Amino acid sequence: MTNKSKRILPQILTLVLVVLIFGFFTINAQMNMSNRGIDFGYGFLGQESSFDVQFSLIDYDGSHSYARAYLVGLLNTILVSVLGIIFCTILGVIVGIARLSTNYLIRTTAAWYVEFFRNVPLLLQIFFWYYAALRALPLPENTEPLFGATYLTVKGYYMPGFIWENFDILIYSILAAIISIIVIRSYAKKLQEEKGQQLPVFLISLGLLIVLPALTFITGIVQLEVELPVLKQLSKTSFIYDGGVSVPPELIALVLALSLYTATFVAECVRAGIQGVSKGQKEAAASVGLTPNQILKLVIMPQALRIIIPPTTNQYLNLTKNSSLAAAIAYPDLVLVFAGTALMQTGRAIEIVSITMLTYLTLSLAISLLMNWYNKKIAIKEK
Amino acid sequence: MLKIVRNFVLFFSAAILLAACQQGGGSGKKSKTLDNTKKAGFVKCGVSQGLPGFSNADASGNWTGIDVDVCRAVAAAVLGDSEKVKYFPLSAKERFTALTSGEIDVLSRNTTWTLSRDADIGLTFVGVNFYDGQGFMVRKNSGINSVKDFKDGISACTNIGTTTELNMRDFFNSRNIKYEPVAFEKADEVVAAYDAGRCDTYTTDKSGLAAQRTKMKNPDEHKVLPETISKEPLGPVVRQGDSVWEDIVRWSLNTMIEAEEYGINSSNADSMTSSDNPQIKRLVGAEGELGAAFGLDNEWSLRIIKQVGNYGESYKKHIADTGILPKRGPNELWTKGGILYVPPAR
Numbered sequence: 001m002t003n004k005s006k007r008i009l010p011q012i013l014t015l016v017l018v019v020l021i022f023g024f025f026t027i028n029a030q031m032n033m034s035n036r037g038i039d040f041g042y043g044f045l046g047q048e049s050s051f052d053v054q055f056s057l058i059d060y061d062g063s064h065s066y067a068r069a070y071l072v073g074l075l076n077t078i079l080v081s082v083l084g085i086i087f088c089t090i091l092g093v094i095v096g097i098a099r100l101s102t103n104y105l106i107r108t109t110a111a112w113y114v115e116f117f118r119n120v121p122l123l124l125q126i127f128f129w130y131y132a133a134l135r136a137l138p139l140p141e142n143t144e145p146l147f148g149a150t151y152l153t154v155k156g157y158y159m160p161g162f163i164w165e166n167f168d169i170l171i172y173s174i175l176a177a178i179i180s181i182i183v184i185r186s187y188a189k190k191l192q193e194e195k196g197q198q199l200p201v202f203l204i205s206l207g208l209l210i211v212l213p214a215l216t217f218i219t220g221i222v223q224l225e226v227e228l229p230v231l232k233q234l235s236k237t238s239f240i241y242d243g244g245v246s247v248p249p250e251l252i253a254l255v256l257a258l259s260l261y262t263a264t265f266v267a268e269c270v271r272a273g274i275q276g277v278s279k280g281q282k283e284a285a286a287s288v289g290l291t292p293n294q295i296l297k298l299v300i301m302p303q304a305l306r307i308i309i310p311p312t313t314n315q316y317l318n319l320t321k322n323s324s325l326a327a328a329i330a331y332p333d334l335v336l337v338f339a340g341t342a343l344m345q346t347g348r349a350i351e352i353v354s355i356t357m358l359t360y361l362t363l364s365l366a367i368s369l370l371m372n373w374y375n376k377k378i379a380i381k382e383k
Numbered sequence: 384m385l386k387i388v389r390n391f392v393l394f395f396s397a398a399i400l401l402a403a404c405q406q407g408g409g410s411g412k413k414s415k416t417l418d419n420t421k422k423a424g425f426v427k428c429g430v431s432q433g434l435p436g437f438s439n440a441d442a443s444g445n446w447t448g449i450d451v452d453v454c455r456a457v458a459a460a461v462l463g464d465s466e467k468v469k470y471f472p473l474s475a476k477e478r479f480t481a482l483t484s485g486e487i488d489v490l491s492r493n494t495t496w497t498l499s500r501d502a503d504i505g506l507t508f509v510g511v512n513f514y515d516g517q518g519f520m521v522r523k524n525s526g527i528n529s530v531k532d533f534k535d536g537i538s539a540c541t542n543i544g545t546t547t548e549l550n551m552r553d554f555f556n557s558r559n560i561k562y563e564p565v566a567f568e569k570a571d572e573v574v575a576a577y578d579a580g581r582c583d584t585y586t587t588d589k590s591g592l593a594a595q596r597t598k599m600k601n602p603d604e605h606k607v608l609p610e611t612i613s614k615e616p617l618g619p620v621v622r623q624g625d626s627v628w629e630d631i632v633r634w635s636l637n638t639m640i641e642a643e644e645y646g647i648n649s650s651n652a653d654s655m656t657s658s659d660n661p662q663i664k665r666l667v668g669a670e671g672e673l674g675a676a677f678g679l680d681n682e683w684s685l686r687i688i689k690q691v692g693n694y695g696e697s698y699k700k701h702i703a704d705t706g707i708l709p710k711r712g713p714n715e716l717w718t719k720g721g722i723l724y725v726p727p728a729r
Binding site for chain 1: 475476479480483499500503504505522524525526527532533534536537538540543544545548549551552556562563564565566567568569572575576579580581583624
């Protein structure tokens with residue numbers, strides 16, 4: 001046996017074994033399904049779903065197809081994941097830095113928060129935020145307004161809705177502001193490198209972001225009307241708020257639970273990242289006269305991020321997959337709508353579960369790719 | 384070492400031979416499910432996760448209810464002892480997969496008989512043990528006295544994976560009412576959310592509403608509206624493709640109903656073997672050879688009546704006496720103004 005075949009043979013054997021195992025399961029499933037008179041196919045996706053969903057980002061009701069119901073569930077899953085990732089990152093970074101604070105009270109509070117929330121099972125936390133918070137919230141008719149015109153009630157969080165006129169022009173003005181900021185920043189960098197002058201880049205950027213969109217309002221091209229939620233009586237003792245935007249309590253509870261839980265892990269990643277940067281770096285930066293803010297921004301964070309990003313990616317993936325616990329509290333995510341109701345109404349277990357698994361796989365891979373790209377971007381560029 | 388190996392080989396060949404003999408010994412009708420049940424020594428029965436009156440476990444884990452009694456009847460007929468049942472609590476979502484995959488052999492879990500379920504997904508409904516219909520529960524102080532009082536924006540709590548979800552849409556659509564469906568996976572969660580004020584109404588089968596009401600903080604604060612918006616014939620289900628097993632479950636249920644019709648109950652069953660009425664004698668196994676048709680002995684129906692009781696006894700014990708639905712309504716015998724009517728056992 002040559003060296004080469006010695007290397008390749010085990011790989012071929014493994015491959016054959018994997019194919020055989022998959023083949024066995026496929027044939028086994030096919031045989032059992034035909035024995036029990038169950039046929040296989042994805043044709044049902046085009047049929048009318050005939051069930052409604054509580055909360056949907058796109059136009060949907062029971063007269064649409066199962067494929068559309070799938071899309072509704074998928075978008076709801078993405079919504080809760082994106083919101084969860086944003087909140088857990090913000091909270092995680094704050095708590096992570098707080099754990100390294102020199103202030104005893106801040107440091108200890110952060111440590112207690114981390115130890116408590118990461119050690120209580122997530123499903124329990126979701127139930128807690130949903131049922132405990134739900135019972136504590138007032139009925140719509142007894143609600144005091146929050147921030148002026150929003151109402152947090154047992155039936156959801158009601159906010160004023162915005163009705164825009166020429167909304168696209170506003171978007172263009174913001175885009176124009178962003179482009180000019182990029183131009184100014186590169187000019188400022190050049191100026192500093194060539195002549196050592198510093199422009200107040202942050203103030204100019206902020207000004208541009210405010211002035212340009214404001215101009216579109218002042219000239220009257222873009223108009224905004226606010227629709228306030230109004231209390232409406234359904235029966236003698238039952239009320240809701242009508243008009244405006246309402247966020248269902250299920251979404252609030254789920255985002256709250258997911259971000260509070262995942263933020264503890266992100267906080268630990270952040271702490272590890274900052275502590276992973278050697279002390280000498282900080283001291284060296286201080287000795288060349290950088291301010292504490294500059295040290296954090298220009299020396300510590302760029303190096304810490306390289307340590308923080310890979311484990312944090314894992315936490316983002318976990319959060320996305322954990323969002324499937326939504327089914328327990330009636331938030332209509334992919335699992336509840338598609339792998340729940342649609343599966344029950346059609347009885348197509350293998351088809352629907354396979355689609356759902358592939359979807360979560362794709363979502364996870366997409367997040368991984370994005371984070372890997374970011375990780376590469378901030379990695380040390382070796383020349 | 385060699386001796387051990389030889390002993391092993393001998394033992395295994397003996398075991399295989401023995402198994403082969405057993406398989407060859409089965410006479411007449413073949414039923415894989417029946418054989419497996421006899422081998423296992425218990426009936427694998429899928430029930431709800433707790434619905435008083437239908438299938439509910441007490442603190443020490445004993446299951447009771449009219450759905451449970453169907454499984455007990457099957458166990459009495461097949462294994463001779465109504466206690467030889469293993470219960471599998473299932474959510475609405477899991478129930479059919481559990482049955483088609485063979486995890487359970489009888490699904491007796493307040494399941495509605497519909498065309499698509501019967502024809503499409505490898506299931507066979509064997510009968511009806513409760514005629515039900517979907518209704519709405521509201522708070523008494525809400526001032527809602529009829530479904531006509533429902534207005535746009537009403538929120539309705541229910542279970543996913545049930546016919547309820549579909550009926551609800553038909554109902555609200557036909558009346559042009561905008562509604563917010565809030566669908567949970569487990570019944571307990573629906574009740575908790577409705578009780579907390581998340582929803583204005585809770586909708587499911589009326590028997591379910593009556594049963595779940597007993598679980599609420601203040602049952603007296605809630606009421607069920609008079610309207611019924613759908614037909615929900617609930618009954619036991621088996622896997623498609625085993626007609627002998629299907630017959631056993633069907634006729635176990637039918638025996639309970641017919642026993643009530645002829646006045647046979649758990650206490651007088653033994654004395655009925657000497658009755659003058661030939662139909663009564665057939666029902667208690669004193670005449671004819673009805674059991675042989677599905678490979679059972681002739682005492683199978685007598686055991687059902689003695690150990691489980693007739694349908695009326697079961698209903699009284701689990702549904703009427705517990706205060707869930709004191710009146711039998713459509714679930715009365717056809718001879719007494721109801722619609723319970725089963726084919727004759729002969």
